[in-house]
Amino acid sequence: MTTSPVAYQLVSLTQSLRQCSEPAQEDAIHAQLNELVDRLLYEEREDEIREALALAEDEDTFCNLNERVEWVAEHTTILEEDGSTTLQSLFVVPVVALSQGLPSAPRDYLKGPAFQSFLESFRTQGLLPDDASMVVSPYLYHPDELSKLGFCTVSDLNDAVHAAVVEGCEVPADALAQTGWPLERDASPGQMVCELRFILGTVVSGDEASALSLSQPTEATDGAHDAFIERGHQWTRAAQPHVAQMLGLATTEVLVVLPLGFFGGFRQGLVALYTLMLFSQATGALEERGLSPRAVRAVIAPFGANGRVDEYRVSLLSLLDGTLVAGLTQRAIGIISEQDTVAFVRQALLDVGIEQVQTLYQLQQGEGTFIAAPTADAPPGGGRLQ
Incomplete structure (x- = not known):
């Protein structure tokens, strides 16, 4: 089987960034890479993206290319009627629950006053900038529903969530990755089980900096990073009681993890689950x-x-x-x-x-x-x- 020329091009451009010393040339390569990845995602050429990642023999090239593909898949740039652009950023909030088994009712959890308080906590705790808006899908996702998604599917999911929640469009459940929780063994009477679930949403902002402030500091300084971590801890402390109430559990039986971009948040959810176990x-x-x-x-x-x-x-x-x-x-x-x-x-x-x-x-x-x-x-x- 012949390797796609586009796969070689992705790897070559990613490697060339490491030898690039001119800022203008570096910006041009970044733009070329983003445009190329965006086109592959739009045309659903997942196999060629995977080929490129397989070709990346050294760890730096693989990590840099994978990080770029994930970022482009998680973000959609929308051209508005007035010529301005907005950025749509897909994120997840991992939730670990300790119980005798969460009932399989993913559409019954995220609603009511506790859900509204949860949404408001993003703004009151400083995670959501004033110039950004946010929508959250009223569906509690099982890891199996999200683990099956590839780069192209996640890119489509970003648009689907916004269309369903904001525009009120009729979006098929499978386009929203809402395929239902798998059948799981019920816990024995008195037995506690640790389960991982995800809350999924999207932030709509005027630029990259506003979107990124949701999940990472916008200034590359120790002070900015420390301030971000502290905001995150404050948010999790504020959000945890609301999430526990939605799940019908005590606050001590729920762990809410800081919201992150889709792929990084999914990995962090698994880390949180296995760390607790x-x-x-x-x-x-x-x-x-x-x-x-x-x-x-x-x-x-x-x-x-x-x-x-x-x-x-x-x-x-x-x-x-x-x-x-x-x-x-x-x-x-x-x-x-x-x-x-x-x-x-x-x-x-x-x-x-x-x-x-x-x-x-x-x-x-x-x-x-x-x-x-x-x-x-x-x-x-x-x-x-x-």
Whole structure:
């Protein structure tokens, strides 16, 4: 099968930006890349975009090209009748709920006074600029509904949400990615389950800076970044009770994550879910054995075969004698890098209160084994869970 010339062009232009030293030339390449990606999305040439990403052999080229395609897919520029332009930016709010199972009624949650208060919190907490407007789809999305979407579909979804909510158009459910929640095993009586859902919306603004202020600072300074993070924390604290009320849960049973662009927000939702699940695993393992988090150290090791990481296994080792106390597992998530996966696994362990966390970077193999890092008193070895 012959690789598309457009795929080579995308990679070549992305690589050329790294050698570019003239601002005017750099701006021209950025414009050419955005126009090319936008055309491929409009013509639904998803395969050629995927080809280009597969051709990007070095990590920098892949990340830069992928980030650009995601940004263009999440944003739609609209030419108004007066000749001005507005920018439509698709975002998601990840929500993690701890309950005995959310009833499968995605259209019944986002409504009523709690929904209105949730919408108002964007403005009152400083996430939504004064010169921007926002619409939110009154539908609570399951991860399976959004995980199937490609770049071209997300680009279409941005327009579909705006048409359905603002213009009142009759938009088919599948165009809105509202295909229904999959059937899931009900929790046993008294059993709590951790579930991830998404609230989806779009911001309409006059320029890029206004749209981006929703999800990242518009000034590249430490002060701007710190201020943005603080605004985000304030917003999540304000929004959490409203979301909990919509779900019929206590505020302590809901985690609301800062709104982000569609692709980054989807990944961050998965990170939040798996961080909480790993936190629960580690806490439960220590409580079951009557151990303090400070009595163990943790070793994170990648496991897999043929050079591919399938999962990460965490050994909890006694600080007294180095014996294996418990083992935890976190499967690899294809859309989250190894570096980011290790980072959130590590953070979950630190949040538990484990002060010593180490990482082995060499790929390990074996079934049911947890590798212990070498110490001054013990050679490298493994332990098997009993």
